Amino acid sequence: MNETTPSDRRTVPSLKGSCLCGAIQWQLDDVQLAQICVCHCGMCRRLSGSTFIPFGAIERAKLWPVVKDFPTLKSYQSSSTTTRYFCGTCSSAMVFDYHFEPNSLWVPLGSLQDLDPSLLDSTRDSLIFVNDQASYETTLKSDLKEFSSFGLYKSDPCQPCKKWDEIPTFVSTAASSESENQVDLKDLPGATET
Ligand SMILES: [Zn+2]
Numbered sequence: 001m002n003e004t005t006p007s008d009r010r011t012v013p014s015l016k017g018s019c020l021c022g023a024i025q026w027q028l029d030d031v032q033l034a035q036i037c038v039c040h041c042g043m044c045r046r047l048s049g050s051t052f053i054p055f056g057a058i059e060r061a062k063l064w065p066v067v068k069d070f071p072t073l074k075s076y077q078s079s080s081t082t083t084r085y086f087c088g089t090c091s092s093a094m095v096f097d098y099h100f101e102p103n104s105l106w107v108p109l110g111s112l113q114d115l116d117p118s119l120l121d122s123t124r125d126s127l128i129f130v131n132d133q134a135s136y137e138t139t140l141k142s143d144l145k146e147f148s149s150f151g152l153y154k155s156d157p158c159q160p161c162k163k164w165d166e167i168p169t170f171v172s173t174a175a176s177s178e179s180e181n182q183v184d185l186k187d188l189p190g191a192t193e194t
Contacts, residue, residue, distance in 0.1 A: 009034060010121065015058070016113040019092035023072040032059045034104065036125040040133035047084060047093060051137050052127075054109040055096060063105050067095060 005011065009032050018025040034057040044053040067073060067085070074088035085095040096106040109115055145151065150170035157167055 005032060010119065010124070012116075012119065017094070017107055017111045018113065019072075019087035019090050019094060019111065021072075021087060021090035021092075023089050024067065024070045024087050024092070024094055026063070026066045028058070028062050028066065031062050033057070033119065034059075034124075036109065036120065037106075038125075038127045039129055040127065040137070041129040042132055043078065044129075045134060047078070048108070051134050051140070053093075055106045056109055056112070056115075057101075057104040057106050060101075060103055060105045063095070063107070 011030055012033050014027065014029050015031050015033065016025070016027045036054060036056045038052055038054040040052045045051060047053065070087075072088045073085055073094065076084045076086070078084050081099045083097040083099070084093065085097065086093050092111060093108045094111055096108075098104075098106070153170050154167045155170065159167060
């Protein structure tokens with residue numbers, strides 16, 4: 001533990017991160033996770049391919065030495081003050097470097113393993129740039145049904161010459177049993193794990 005860390009800082013006993021393919025993996029013990037922001041800005045949407053990015057600030061002096069030498073770590077300077085690091089093999093976003101922050105680097109929470117939800121703290125963490133969020137995001141969250149598995153997902157739903165109900169829906173544990181033409185994943189030709 002860094003003895004200069006004030007006691008009001010959120011520290012975690014162990015933090016692990018990795019990319020999708022596993023080429024980049026890191027672990028830090030007793031490290032500050034100083035702040036978490038959930039950003040809805042257009043840049044974060046483009047970068048992630050998603051509607052927002054939750055990311056957390058970690059001590060630069062501890063994180064950078066353990067990630068900087070991975071052979072697949074690539075960078076993209078997205079502005080004069082920001083460099084985005086990602087895995088060149090699987091494209092996972094790994095580190096955001098705001099050049100004007102000498103003590104901190106930011107990591108997408110999605111790259112972390114099992115973040116304890118009790119760590120979230122409304123006095124220091126926040127949703128940011130919510131006015132920039134995609135116009136459909138509120139509808140996504142409020143109007144669409146939730147499923148624990150594939151839900152209403154259909155395989156190759158753009159196929160022509162079929163009515164919608166004739167295209168099989170994947171079996172979902174949360175879906176009701178009303179649909180007769182649900183098929184199991186393993187029964188679909190060419191189906192692979194997603
Ligand atoms: Zn990777």
